[in-house]
Amino acid sequence: MVCESWKAKLDTYLDGEVPEKEMRTFDAHVRTCPSCSADALTRVQMKRAIQVAGKRFTPSAEFRKRMQQSIAPKRQRSFRLGWMLAAAAAVILVAGSLSSAYLGIRSARDLAYRDHVYSEIADLHVATLASSSPVDVISTDRHTVKPWFQGKIPFAFNLPELRNSEFSLLGGRMTYLDQTPGAHLIYDVRKHHISVFVFQERSLKLPASLGENSLSPKKLPFNMETWSQGGLRYFVIGDASTADINNLAKLFKTTSS
Amino acid sequence: MGFARNDRHDRSVCLATRSDRTSSPETNCFIEGNKCPPPMFYYVDVSGAELQPDSFEELAMPLFDQLYNFAHWLTQNREEAEDLVQETYAKALKGFPSFQLGTNFRAWMYRILRNTFLTSRTGLKATMTVPLDLEEDGPEVAVERDTPETLLFDRTNRELLQQTIDELPVYFREILLLCEVEEMSYQEMAETLSIPVGTVMSRLSRARKTLRDRLRPQVQVGAGSAATAQRTNHGL
Numbered sequence A: 001m002v003c004e005s006w007k008a009k010l011d012t013y014l015d016g017e018v019p020e021k022e023m024r025t026f027d028a029h030v031r032t033c034p035s036c037s038a039d040a041l042t043r044v045q046m047k048r049a050i051q052v053a054g055k056r057f058t059p060s061a062e063f064r065k066r067m068q069q070s071i072a073p074k075r076q077r078s079f080r081l082g083w084m085l086a087a088a089a090a091v092i093l094v095a096g097s098l099s100s101a102y103l104g105i106r107s108a109r110d111l112a113y114r115d116h117v118y119s120e121i122a123d124l125h126v127a128t129l130a131s132s133s134p135v136d137v138i139s140t141d142r143h144t145v146k147p148w149f150q151g152k153i154p155f156a157f158n159l160p161e162l163r164n165s166e167f168s169l170l171g172g173r174m175t176y177l178d179q180t181p182g183a184h185l186i187y188d189v190r191k192h193h194i195s196v197f198v199f200q201e202r203s204l205k206l207p208a209s210l211g212e213n214s215l216s217p218k219k220l221p222f223n224m225e226t227w228s229q230g231g232l233r234y235f236v237i238g239d240a241s242t243a244d245i246n247n248l249a250k251l252f253k254t255t256s257s
Numbered sequence B: 001m002g003f004a005r006n007d008r009h010d011r012s013v014c015l016a017t018r019s020d021r022t023s024s025p026e027t028n029c030f031i032e033g034n035k036c037p038p039p040m041f042y043y044v045d046v047s048g049a050e051l052q053p054d055s056f057e058e059l060a061m062p063l064f065d066q067l068y069n070f071a072h073w074l075t076q077n078r079e080e081a082e083d084l085v086q087e088t089y090a091k092a093l094k095g096f097p098s099f100q101l102g103t104n105f106r107a108w109m110y111r112i113l114r115n116t117f118l119t120s121r122t123g124l125k126a127t128m129t130v131p132l133d134l135e136e137d138g139p140e141v142a143v144e145r146d147t148p149e150t151l152l153f154d155r156t157n158r159e160l161l162q163q164t165i166d167e168l169p170v171y172f173r174e175i176l177l178l179c180e181v182e183e184m185s186y187q188e189m190a191e192t193l194s195i196p197v198g199t200v201m202s203r204l205s206r207a208r209k210t211l212r213d214r215l216r217p218q219v220q221v222g223a224g225s226a227a228t229a230q231r232t233n234h235g236l
Helices: A001-010 A010-014 A020-032 A036-056 A061-071 A073-130 A141-147 A244-254 B006-016 B053-075 B078-098 B105-119 B121-126 B148-155 B159-167 B172-181 B186-193 B197-235
Strands: A167-179 A182-188 A192-200 A222-231 A232-240
Touching: A001 A010, A001 A036, A010 A020, A010 A036, A010 B197, A020 A036, A036 B159, A036 B172, A036 B197, A061 B053, A061 B078, A073 A167, A073 A182, A073 A192, A073 A222, A073 A232, A141 A167, A141 B197, A167 A192, A182 A244, A192 A244, A222 A244, A222 B006, A232 A244, B053 B078, B053 B105, B053 B172, B078 B105, B105 B186, B159 B197, B172 B186, B172 B197
Parallel strands: none
Antiparallel strands: A167 A182, A182 A192, A192 A232, A222 A232
16 A cells, blocks of 8 residues: 555656655655566656657758758858958948048138139239239230240240230239249230139149139129149139120130141 | 756756856866766856847857757758758747847757747647647656666667657657757756746656657567577577
8 A cells, every 4th residue: 555655656757757755755666566666667667668768760961951051050151251241341331431421521722722712813913903013014915925934933924916816915924823933924804804724734733623613702803714724723802894804814715736 | 877867957047147158167166076078058148248149159059059959859840950950040030139148059059940840830740730739738747667768778779769769749759859959957948948847847757758659660560570589599
C-alpha cells in the first residue's frame, strides 16, 4: 500500500520533477524497496529506449545551408547594407550641407566683392569727372591715346573706331583698382561722360560671378556693363542710358575680338 | 543508487543563475557532488541587453537539428517537415524583436513550430480525434513483471518502438518526444504546449501507458518468435 503511493509518483520522480527534499526520500526508498527498484528500472529502460528511438531524423546538409542563408546572411546583409546606406546618406547630407554652406559663404563673399568692385569703379568714374584734369592724355584720336599707355600699364588693348558713331573720345589716364594698374578712357555721348576701364583679368582676381554682367547694381546710380575678353576685364560705366552703355561696350567687343 | 534524472533538476537550477553568465553556472551548480551538465535550455540573457539581429541566428541555429527531428515526427514526412521548420524559422525571425527577454527561447521556438503545425492541413487532420476526457485520467500505477520495457531494452527493437510512437496520436507523440528526447522540464513542456503543468503530467502519464499497451502484444509476439527460434537452434 505504501509502495503504491510511491509508484504513483514514480514517473515524476524519474523525470526529476519531484521537489528536492522528496527526491532524497524517494532515493532512499528505491534503494531499499525491490519492487519499486525493479519498477523504476523498467521505466528508465523505456525512457532510454524512447530517447534513442526518438532521435530518428536529421536534416539534410542542403536544407541546413538553405536555412542558414535564409536567416543569417540575408538579414545581416540587409542590416549592414542598411547601415551602409544610412552612413552614405549621412555623409552625403553632411557633405551637401557643408558644400552648400561653403557655396553660400562663397557666394556671399563673391557678391560682396562684386559690390566692392562696382563701388570702386563708380568712385573712380565720379572722382575722375570731378577732377580739374580728368584725363592725362587729351585726344580724340585713338592712335594717340593708345600709345600713351605704353610702358605705363603691363598690357595692350585696342580702342574702337568711333567714326559714324555718337561717341567721342575725350582722352585717357592711368588708374588703379585693388592695386592693379589699368587704363581709364573717357567718352562723351550727348553731353554724358562714360568711363571705360580696362584691367588685366588675372591681376584683379575678380569672382566668376562678375561674368558678363551688363546690369548695374541697384545701389549704384549708374549704368554699367562689364565683361572679360582676351584676358582683359572691361568696365563701361556712366550716367548715360543703358543703350548707350551697351553700344559703347559692343564697339569695344568688336574691336577686341 | 537513484534512478531519478537529477540532471534535469540541476539544469533548472543552473538556468536560474543564467542571467549572470559570467559567474559560470557550471562551476556554481553541484548537486550530490555531480557537476551540472551543459545547459540545454536557451534562456536569453536579460541583463539589459537588447536583441540584436545576429542573436537570432546564434540562438536558433543550435536548435535546428532537434526542431527538424520534432517536425519530422509530427508531420511524418520529410518535405512537410522541411516546410514546417522553414516556416517556423521565418515566423520566429519576424517575431524575434518582440520576443520577451528572460523567457525560454527553446520553448518559444517549439511553440511556434507546434502552432504552425497545428494550423497546417496536416496538423488539423492529425488532431481531429483528440478525446475530450484526455486530461481527466489519473497517473499510471500498474507495472507488470514481464514488461515490454525489459524486452525492448534486451532486443533493442528500435524500429518497433519508432513505429509504435509513429502510430500514437499527435498529442501523445509530441509530449513523449518533448519529455524523453528533448528532455524538457514539465514547466518547459507546459510553455511549449500552452497547457498547465498538471495537464502535462497527466497527458504524459497517459501517453506512456498508451505506448506500453500498444507495445505489449507486439513485443510478446516478437519475444515468442525469438524464443521459438532459440529453441529450434538448440534442437538443431
